[in-house]
Amino acid sequence: MAMYVCFTLLVAGLCVLPALLRTLCPYLLQDCAYILNAVRLGLRLERYKRRARFYSILDCFLDAVRKHPLKPFIHFMGETYSYSDVDRESNKVAHALQKVAGLKEGDTVALFIGNEPCFIWMWLGLAKLGCASALLNFNIRSKSLLHCFSCCGANVLILSEELCGAVQEILPALKEKSISVYVLSDACSTDGIKGISQAITQAPDQALCPSLRANVKSHSTSLYIYTSGTTGLPKAAMVTHERVWAASFIQAVSGVTSEDVFYLNLPLYHSAGFLIGFAGCIERGNTLVLRRKFSASQFWDDCRKYNVTVMQYIGETMRYLCNTPKRDNDRDHKVKIAIGNGVRVDVWNEFLKRFGNIYIRELYAATEGNIGFINYTTKVGVVGRVNFLHKKLFPHTLIKFDIEKEEPVRNADGFCVPAAPGEPGLLVGKITIKSPFVGYAGNKQQTEKKRLRDVFVKGDLYFNSGDLLRIDHENFVYFQDRVGDTFRWKGENVATTEVSDILTMVDCIEEANVYGVMVKGHEGRIGMAAVVLKEGKEFDGIDTCRVVANYLPVYARPRFIRIQSSLELTGTFKMKKVKLVEEGFDPALICDPLYFLDLVEKKYVALTQEIYNSVIAGDIKL
Numbered sequence: 221m222a223m224y225v226c227f228t229l230l231v232a233g234l235c236v237l238p239a240l241l242r243t244l245c246p247y248l249l250q251d252c253a254y255i256l257n258a259v260r261l262g263l264r265l266e267r268y269k270r271r272a273r274f275y276s277i278l279d280c281f282l283d284a285v286r287k288h289p290l291k292p293f294i295h296f297m298g299e300t301y302s303y304s305d306v307d308r309e310s311n312k313v314a315h316a317l318q319k320v321a322g323l324k325e326g327d328t329v330a331l332f333i334g335n336e337p338c339f340i341w342m343w344l345g346l347a348k349l350g351c352a353s354a355l356l357n358f359n360i361r362s363k364s365l366l367h368c369f370s371c372c373g374a375n376v377l378i379l380s381e382e383l384c385g386a387v388q389e390i391l392p393a394l395k396e397k398s399i400s401v402y403v404l405s406d407a408c409s410t411d412g413i414k415g416i417s418q419a420i421t422q423a424p425d426q427a428l429c430p431s432l433r434a435n436v437k438s439h440s441t442s443l444y445i446y447t448s449g450t451t452g453l454p455k456a457a458m459v460t461h462e463r464v465w466a467a468s469f470i471q472a473v474s475g476v477t478s479e480d481v482f483y484l485n486l487p488l489y490h491s492a493g494f495l496i497g498f499a500g501c502i503e504r505g506n507t508l509v510l511r512r513k514f515s516a517s518q519f520w521d522d523c524r525k526y527n528v529t530v531m532q533y534i535g536e537t538m539r540y541l542c543n544t545p546k547r548d549n550d551r552d553h554k555v556k557i558a559i560g561n562g563v564r565v566d567v568w569n570e571f572l573k574r575f576g577n578i579y580i581r582e583l584y585a586a587t588e589g590n591i592g593f594i595n596y597t598t599k600v601g602v603v604g605r606v607n608f609l610h611k612k613l614f615p616h617t618l619i620k621f622d623i624e625k626e627e628p629v630r631n632a633d634g635f636c637v638p639a640a641p642g643e644p645g646l647l648v649g650k651i652t653i654k655s656p657f658v659g660y661a662g663n664k665q666q667t668e669k670k671r672l673r674d675v676f677v678k679g680d681l682y683f684n685s686g687d688l689l690r691i692d693h694e695n696f697v698y699f700q701d702r703v704g705d706t707f708r709w710k711g712e713n714v715a716t717t718e719v720s721d722i723l724t725m726v727d728c729i730e731e732a733n734v735y736g737v738m739v740k741g742h743e744g745r746i747g748m749a750a751v752v753l754k755e756g757k758e759f760d761g762i763d764t765c766r767v768v769a770n771y772l773p774v775y776a777r778p779r780f781i782r783i784q785s786s787l788e789l790t791g792t793f794k795m796k797k798v799k800l801v802e803e804g805f806d807p808a809l810i811c812d813p814l815y816f817l818d819l820v821e822k823k824y825v826a827l828t829q830e831i832y833n834s835v836i837a838g839d840i841k842l
């Protein structure tokens with residue numbers, strides 16, 4: 221009898237166990253699945269590193285070419301390129317560059333090319349020679365462009381034809397340094413820029429000998445990707461081959477397979493587009509649909525035309541898509557996974573309601589950072605989850621942060637203070653061999669600035685992400701805000717000091733304090749500047765517009781200007797921003813003269829209540 225009771229209890233216990241586990245640890249299964257997946261990928265990377273010759277993402281591409289040469293790799297504007305087409309094109313590029321530019325293993329080449337297939341075979345061709353590529357943002361000009369080119373140490377610049385004008389501006393400086401400049405066209409009328417298309421067309425398409433890249437190791441630099449830093453001009457983050465692999469795994473972690481079709485409409489010069497998108501497609505061996513530029517009106521037509529199953533997004537993507545006029549065929553598509561970051565819960569819900577059920581894989585990562593999160597559970601609104609393994613492999617903490625002073629809070633002993641659960645804090649990741657911070661090319665000072673020392677004990681070393689996050693009681697991670705001197709607009713980071721440097725080049729402006737302000741109905745923050753005029757000068761809206769348009773990409777141009785008689789400084793002589801950000805740009809509330817950048821008139825005009833109302837109502841496009 222007793223045994224029978226025991227037995228029933230046991231059976232009953234076993235029956236309720238799963239239910240009990242689900243209540244007590246609702247995310248256990250999802251945690252386990254994620255951890256298993258992560259361990260498998262980690263072991264794979266270890267294997268690649270241990271091989272006699274390091275197995276890079278290029279080798280993975282070459283294996284894919286052998287396995288399915290005829291499978292479409294890239295769809296672009298109605299053209300389809302198979303794996304073997306892309307392989308042959310990149311062979312030609314490599315042979316031509318070897319012959320014409322004398323490139324060899326260890327050289328660095330800067331690519332100044334838009335989102336087009338050519339970008340991809342240029343990169344593959346360079347990888348075949350064992351060269352690193354610097355991916356220049358094709359929106360930047362003049363001082364920024366020259367700076368970005370110079371800091372990666374490249375001695376060759378390759379550009380697409382439509383960017384010739386931008387390079388002409390900096391050509392004298394390039395000539396001085398004996399930089400070779402090649403344009404992807406047959407010939408170029410500008411002295412100092414050589415056409416290279418003919419050499420590529422005429423080059424043989426046979427494979428290149430792997431011995432040309434025999435010394436490429438997991439820790440060699442594969443790419444330079446530019447990030448807008450907290451201060452000054454963009455910085456070139458060094459991306460190692462190991463890092464390329466790690467980022468390429470994000471598709472795998474998100475459940476993407478080799479059968480999927482991936483829609484890539486983000487710029488290839490950013491890590492999201494290049495590493496998660498393009499490199500991820502090589503890792504999965506699937507097909508990618510490449511677009512020059514995101515277009516909300518053509519988005520779903522493209523998805524239908526190419527049977528797209530996976531899309532990539534930034535916060536703005538979802539909002540732009542939701543803002544398009546409703547159509548009967550809104551749900552007629554095969555997209556099932558979306559990978560990206562920056563989506564807001566309200567927009568996401570609207571998106572789902574309208575376009576059908578799509579798994580969103582929200583993630584948090586920085587190009588140069590040593591810590592990342594991915595939303596692998598079914599919880600809405602989070603960028604990820606901290607679990608045991610993740611915390612062990614990538615030790616990180618949120619620390620209390622003083623927003624006014626823009627620095628971490630330190631206690632009486634001079635150490636940082638962990639944020640309480642649920643409290644926003646600055647994300648810092650311990651720098652270890654497994655989670656390194658390689659730093660920025662040719663910029664020791666900026667590299668050092670991202671390092672935080674003596675965080676919890678004397679002599680420890682952390683990477684300062686510059687981002688405020690929040691981790692709740694259940695270990696879910698939420699993105700809060702970016703701190704300090706950058707803000708995001710239209711998916712691009714804007715460095716405020718870079719913008720103020722340009723503003724102070726304007727004749728009438730003495731000093732400028734740049735920040736981002738929120739506008740209802742928009743993701744991110746739009747640029748605004750508080751400026752002090754030179755003695756006896758009037759604000760010149762035409763000249764200011766001319767300088768700004770000349771030197772800054774569209775997304776970085778301040779749309780609002782506020783004239784002040786002096787700029788407020790903090791105790792540590794930094795410019796005060798918090799109050800200005802809060803005050804925004806409402807002429808009814810601000811007594812200082814306000815100006816608005818009118819894109820049609822091409823000048824800054826006085827910001828009237830009427831303009832303000834139109835901006836808020838969305839009648840003026842920002």
Ligand SMILES: *[C@@H]1O[C@H](CO)[C@@H](O)[C@H](O)[C@H]1NC(C)=O
Nearest residue numbers: 292295481524525526527528
């Ligand atoms: C998309 O799928 C349909 C039916 O499954 C097929 O007929 C068509 O060829 C596919 N289109 C492309 C571009 O692969």
Ligand SMILES: *[C@@H]1O[C@H](CO)[C@@H](O)[C@H](O)[C@H]1NC(C)=O
Nearest residue numbers: 579580582595598600601602
């Ligand atoms: C996280 O993923 C789940 C499942 O795919 C999804 O339902 C949820 O909306 C996501 N949350 C956010 C912000 O991404």
